[in-house]
Amino acid sequence: MKIALVGIGKIALDQHVPALMDSPDWTLAATVSRSGRVPGVPGYGDIDAMLAAHPDVGAVSLCLPPVPRFAAAEAVLRAGRHLMLEKPPGATLSEVHALQAMARGVSLYATWHSRMAHEVAAARDWLAGRRVLGGHITWREDIRHWHPGQDWILEAGGMGVFDPGINALSILTAILPRPVHLMAAELDLPANRQAPIAARLTLSQGITADLDFRQAGPQSWDIDLRTDAGTLALRMGGNLLEIDGRPVEGRDSIMQEYPALYARMAALVRQGASEVDLAPMVLVADAFTLGRRNIVAPFDF
Known part of the structure; x- marks a missing residue:
């Protein structure tokens, strides 16, 4: 399955990109970032441009900071693509509730990488x-x-x-x-x-x-x-x-955590299911x- 990665910063380069490159489930087909790039992968500065250029990309993983994330997440769901969220899943609980309401017919996965330790x-x-x-x-x-x-x-x-x-x-x-x-x-x-x-x-x-x-x-x-x-x-x-x-x-390593997240995302997509547990964010x-x-x-x- 083809996936796009949005937000090519430190966590994306340290964890998400290596996990995707080794994944048996996913092919990294595009990225979106103001400055970051992944060699050999088409890069875009705007998520709408990426979505328009890649109708074959069925899923998007968001690694943006929490505050600007909602607009990108909304664009992904309105385009009918599956959505995976780096932790925390949003800047506010109400944002995530809104995304849950929008996720009809697609999988929404709010990840907690430390649970995969x-x-x-x-x-x-x-x-x-x-x-x-x-x-x-x-x-x-x-x-x-x-x-x-x-x-x-x-x-x-x-x-x-x-x-x-x-x-x-x-x-x-x-x-x-x-x-x-x-x-x-x-x-x-x-x-x-x-x-x-x-x-x-x-x-x-x-x-x-x-x-x-x-x-x-x-x-x-x-x-x-x-x-x-x-x-x-x-x-x-x-x-x-x-x-x-x-x-x-x-x-003594976290390197298995992100591969496990992407394996879980693949399973959710195949099952037509979503997973959004907000208990950690409620405590915050x-x-x-x-x-x-x-x-x-x-x-x-």
Whole structure:
């Protein structure tokens, strides 16, 4: 099947393009970007021009930042093409609800790549039937390393530290036996920015979270949970699993996550189905609604 990739930035070049080039299901037939290109693939600066030039492209994957994404997504669905969304699926929940209403006769897939990490399914299976007594999420990384010069991520709609933090929430909402909800939040906003650079969350079931975009040195992507039948820990963004402090087989790599997303997208298209789970985004929206704001030192790349 032929697919087009929209938004040829860092995540597209690091993950989406390699996944598509190796995919048994997809052929990358076109790209849309203001500046990025993929060698050997026709590139366009405008999504409408791409859609008009490639009626044989049945699916489009959007890797644009959240704020400008809706207009492109709307164009794809109105053209009758299947649509795959990089996380988060939109700048607002209402945007995604609108896309769901438009997706008639085509597949709409809101992806959460961290749910495809090696040990997430195993963690979900182990937790099934157990009662979670408490836990902590530590999701701390260096914005300058992972998002160099990407000012949009700290502007309104860019989500700030929740851009990576929503990965942790996507894992948590996938593995817990019972739904979780936000009880309190504290957000640190740089004096010169509109989105938080750090956040601390209090969730139900005794779970707390520490999210920070200012981590120097080793990066931390950990989820630790206590249950009525032992402890579970996911390290390296869900790729390494520990039960009662003992390591379980895993891999220190995310390179399988995006191939798994495109395999899932292919399955949805063949089934004529859609998959849009907004639980992680609801928690983020609740944090912006309920959270106390702290103004902290200005931040510049």
